[in-house]
Amino acid sequence: xxxxxxxxxxxxxxxxxxxxxxxxxxxxxxxxxxxxxxxxxxxxxxxxxxxxxxxxxxxxxxxxxxxxxxx
Numbered sequence: 037x038x039x040x041x042x043x044x045x046x047x048x049x050x051x052x053x054x055x056x057x058x059x060x061x062x063x064x065x066x067x068x069x070x071x072x073x074x075x076x077x078x079x080x081x082x083x084x085x086x087x088x089x090x091x092x093x094x095x096x097x098x099x100x101x102x103x104x105x106x107x
């Protein structure tokens with residue numbers, strides 16, 4: 037999955053696979069990569085346009101969708 041790099045103290049990059057509704061996030065501190073499943077495309081676009089990716093992640097993604105660490 038192709039990810040876009042962002043300016044964030046929490047997140048290095050994130051990307052979205054439309055065909056499987058999966059959001060993938062690479063975290064800055066640990067370098068871990070997590071996938072979040074059944075994420076609406078609109079949520080991805082909100083994350084793309086938000087002021088703080090970390091705050092958006094904590095408020096709208098973490099604990100809201102099934103997840104799995106992939107890297």
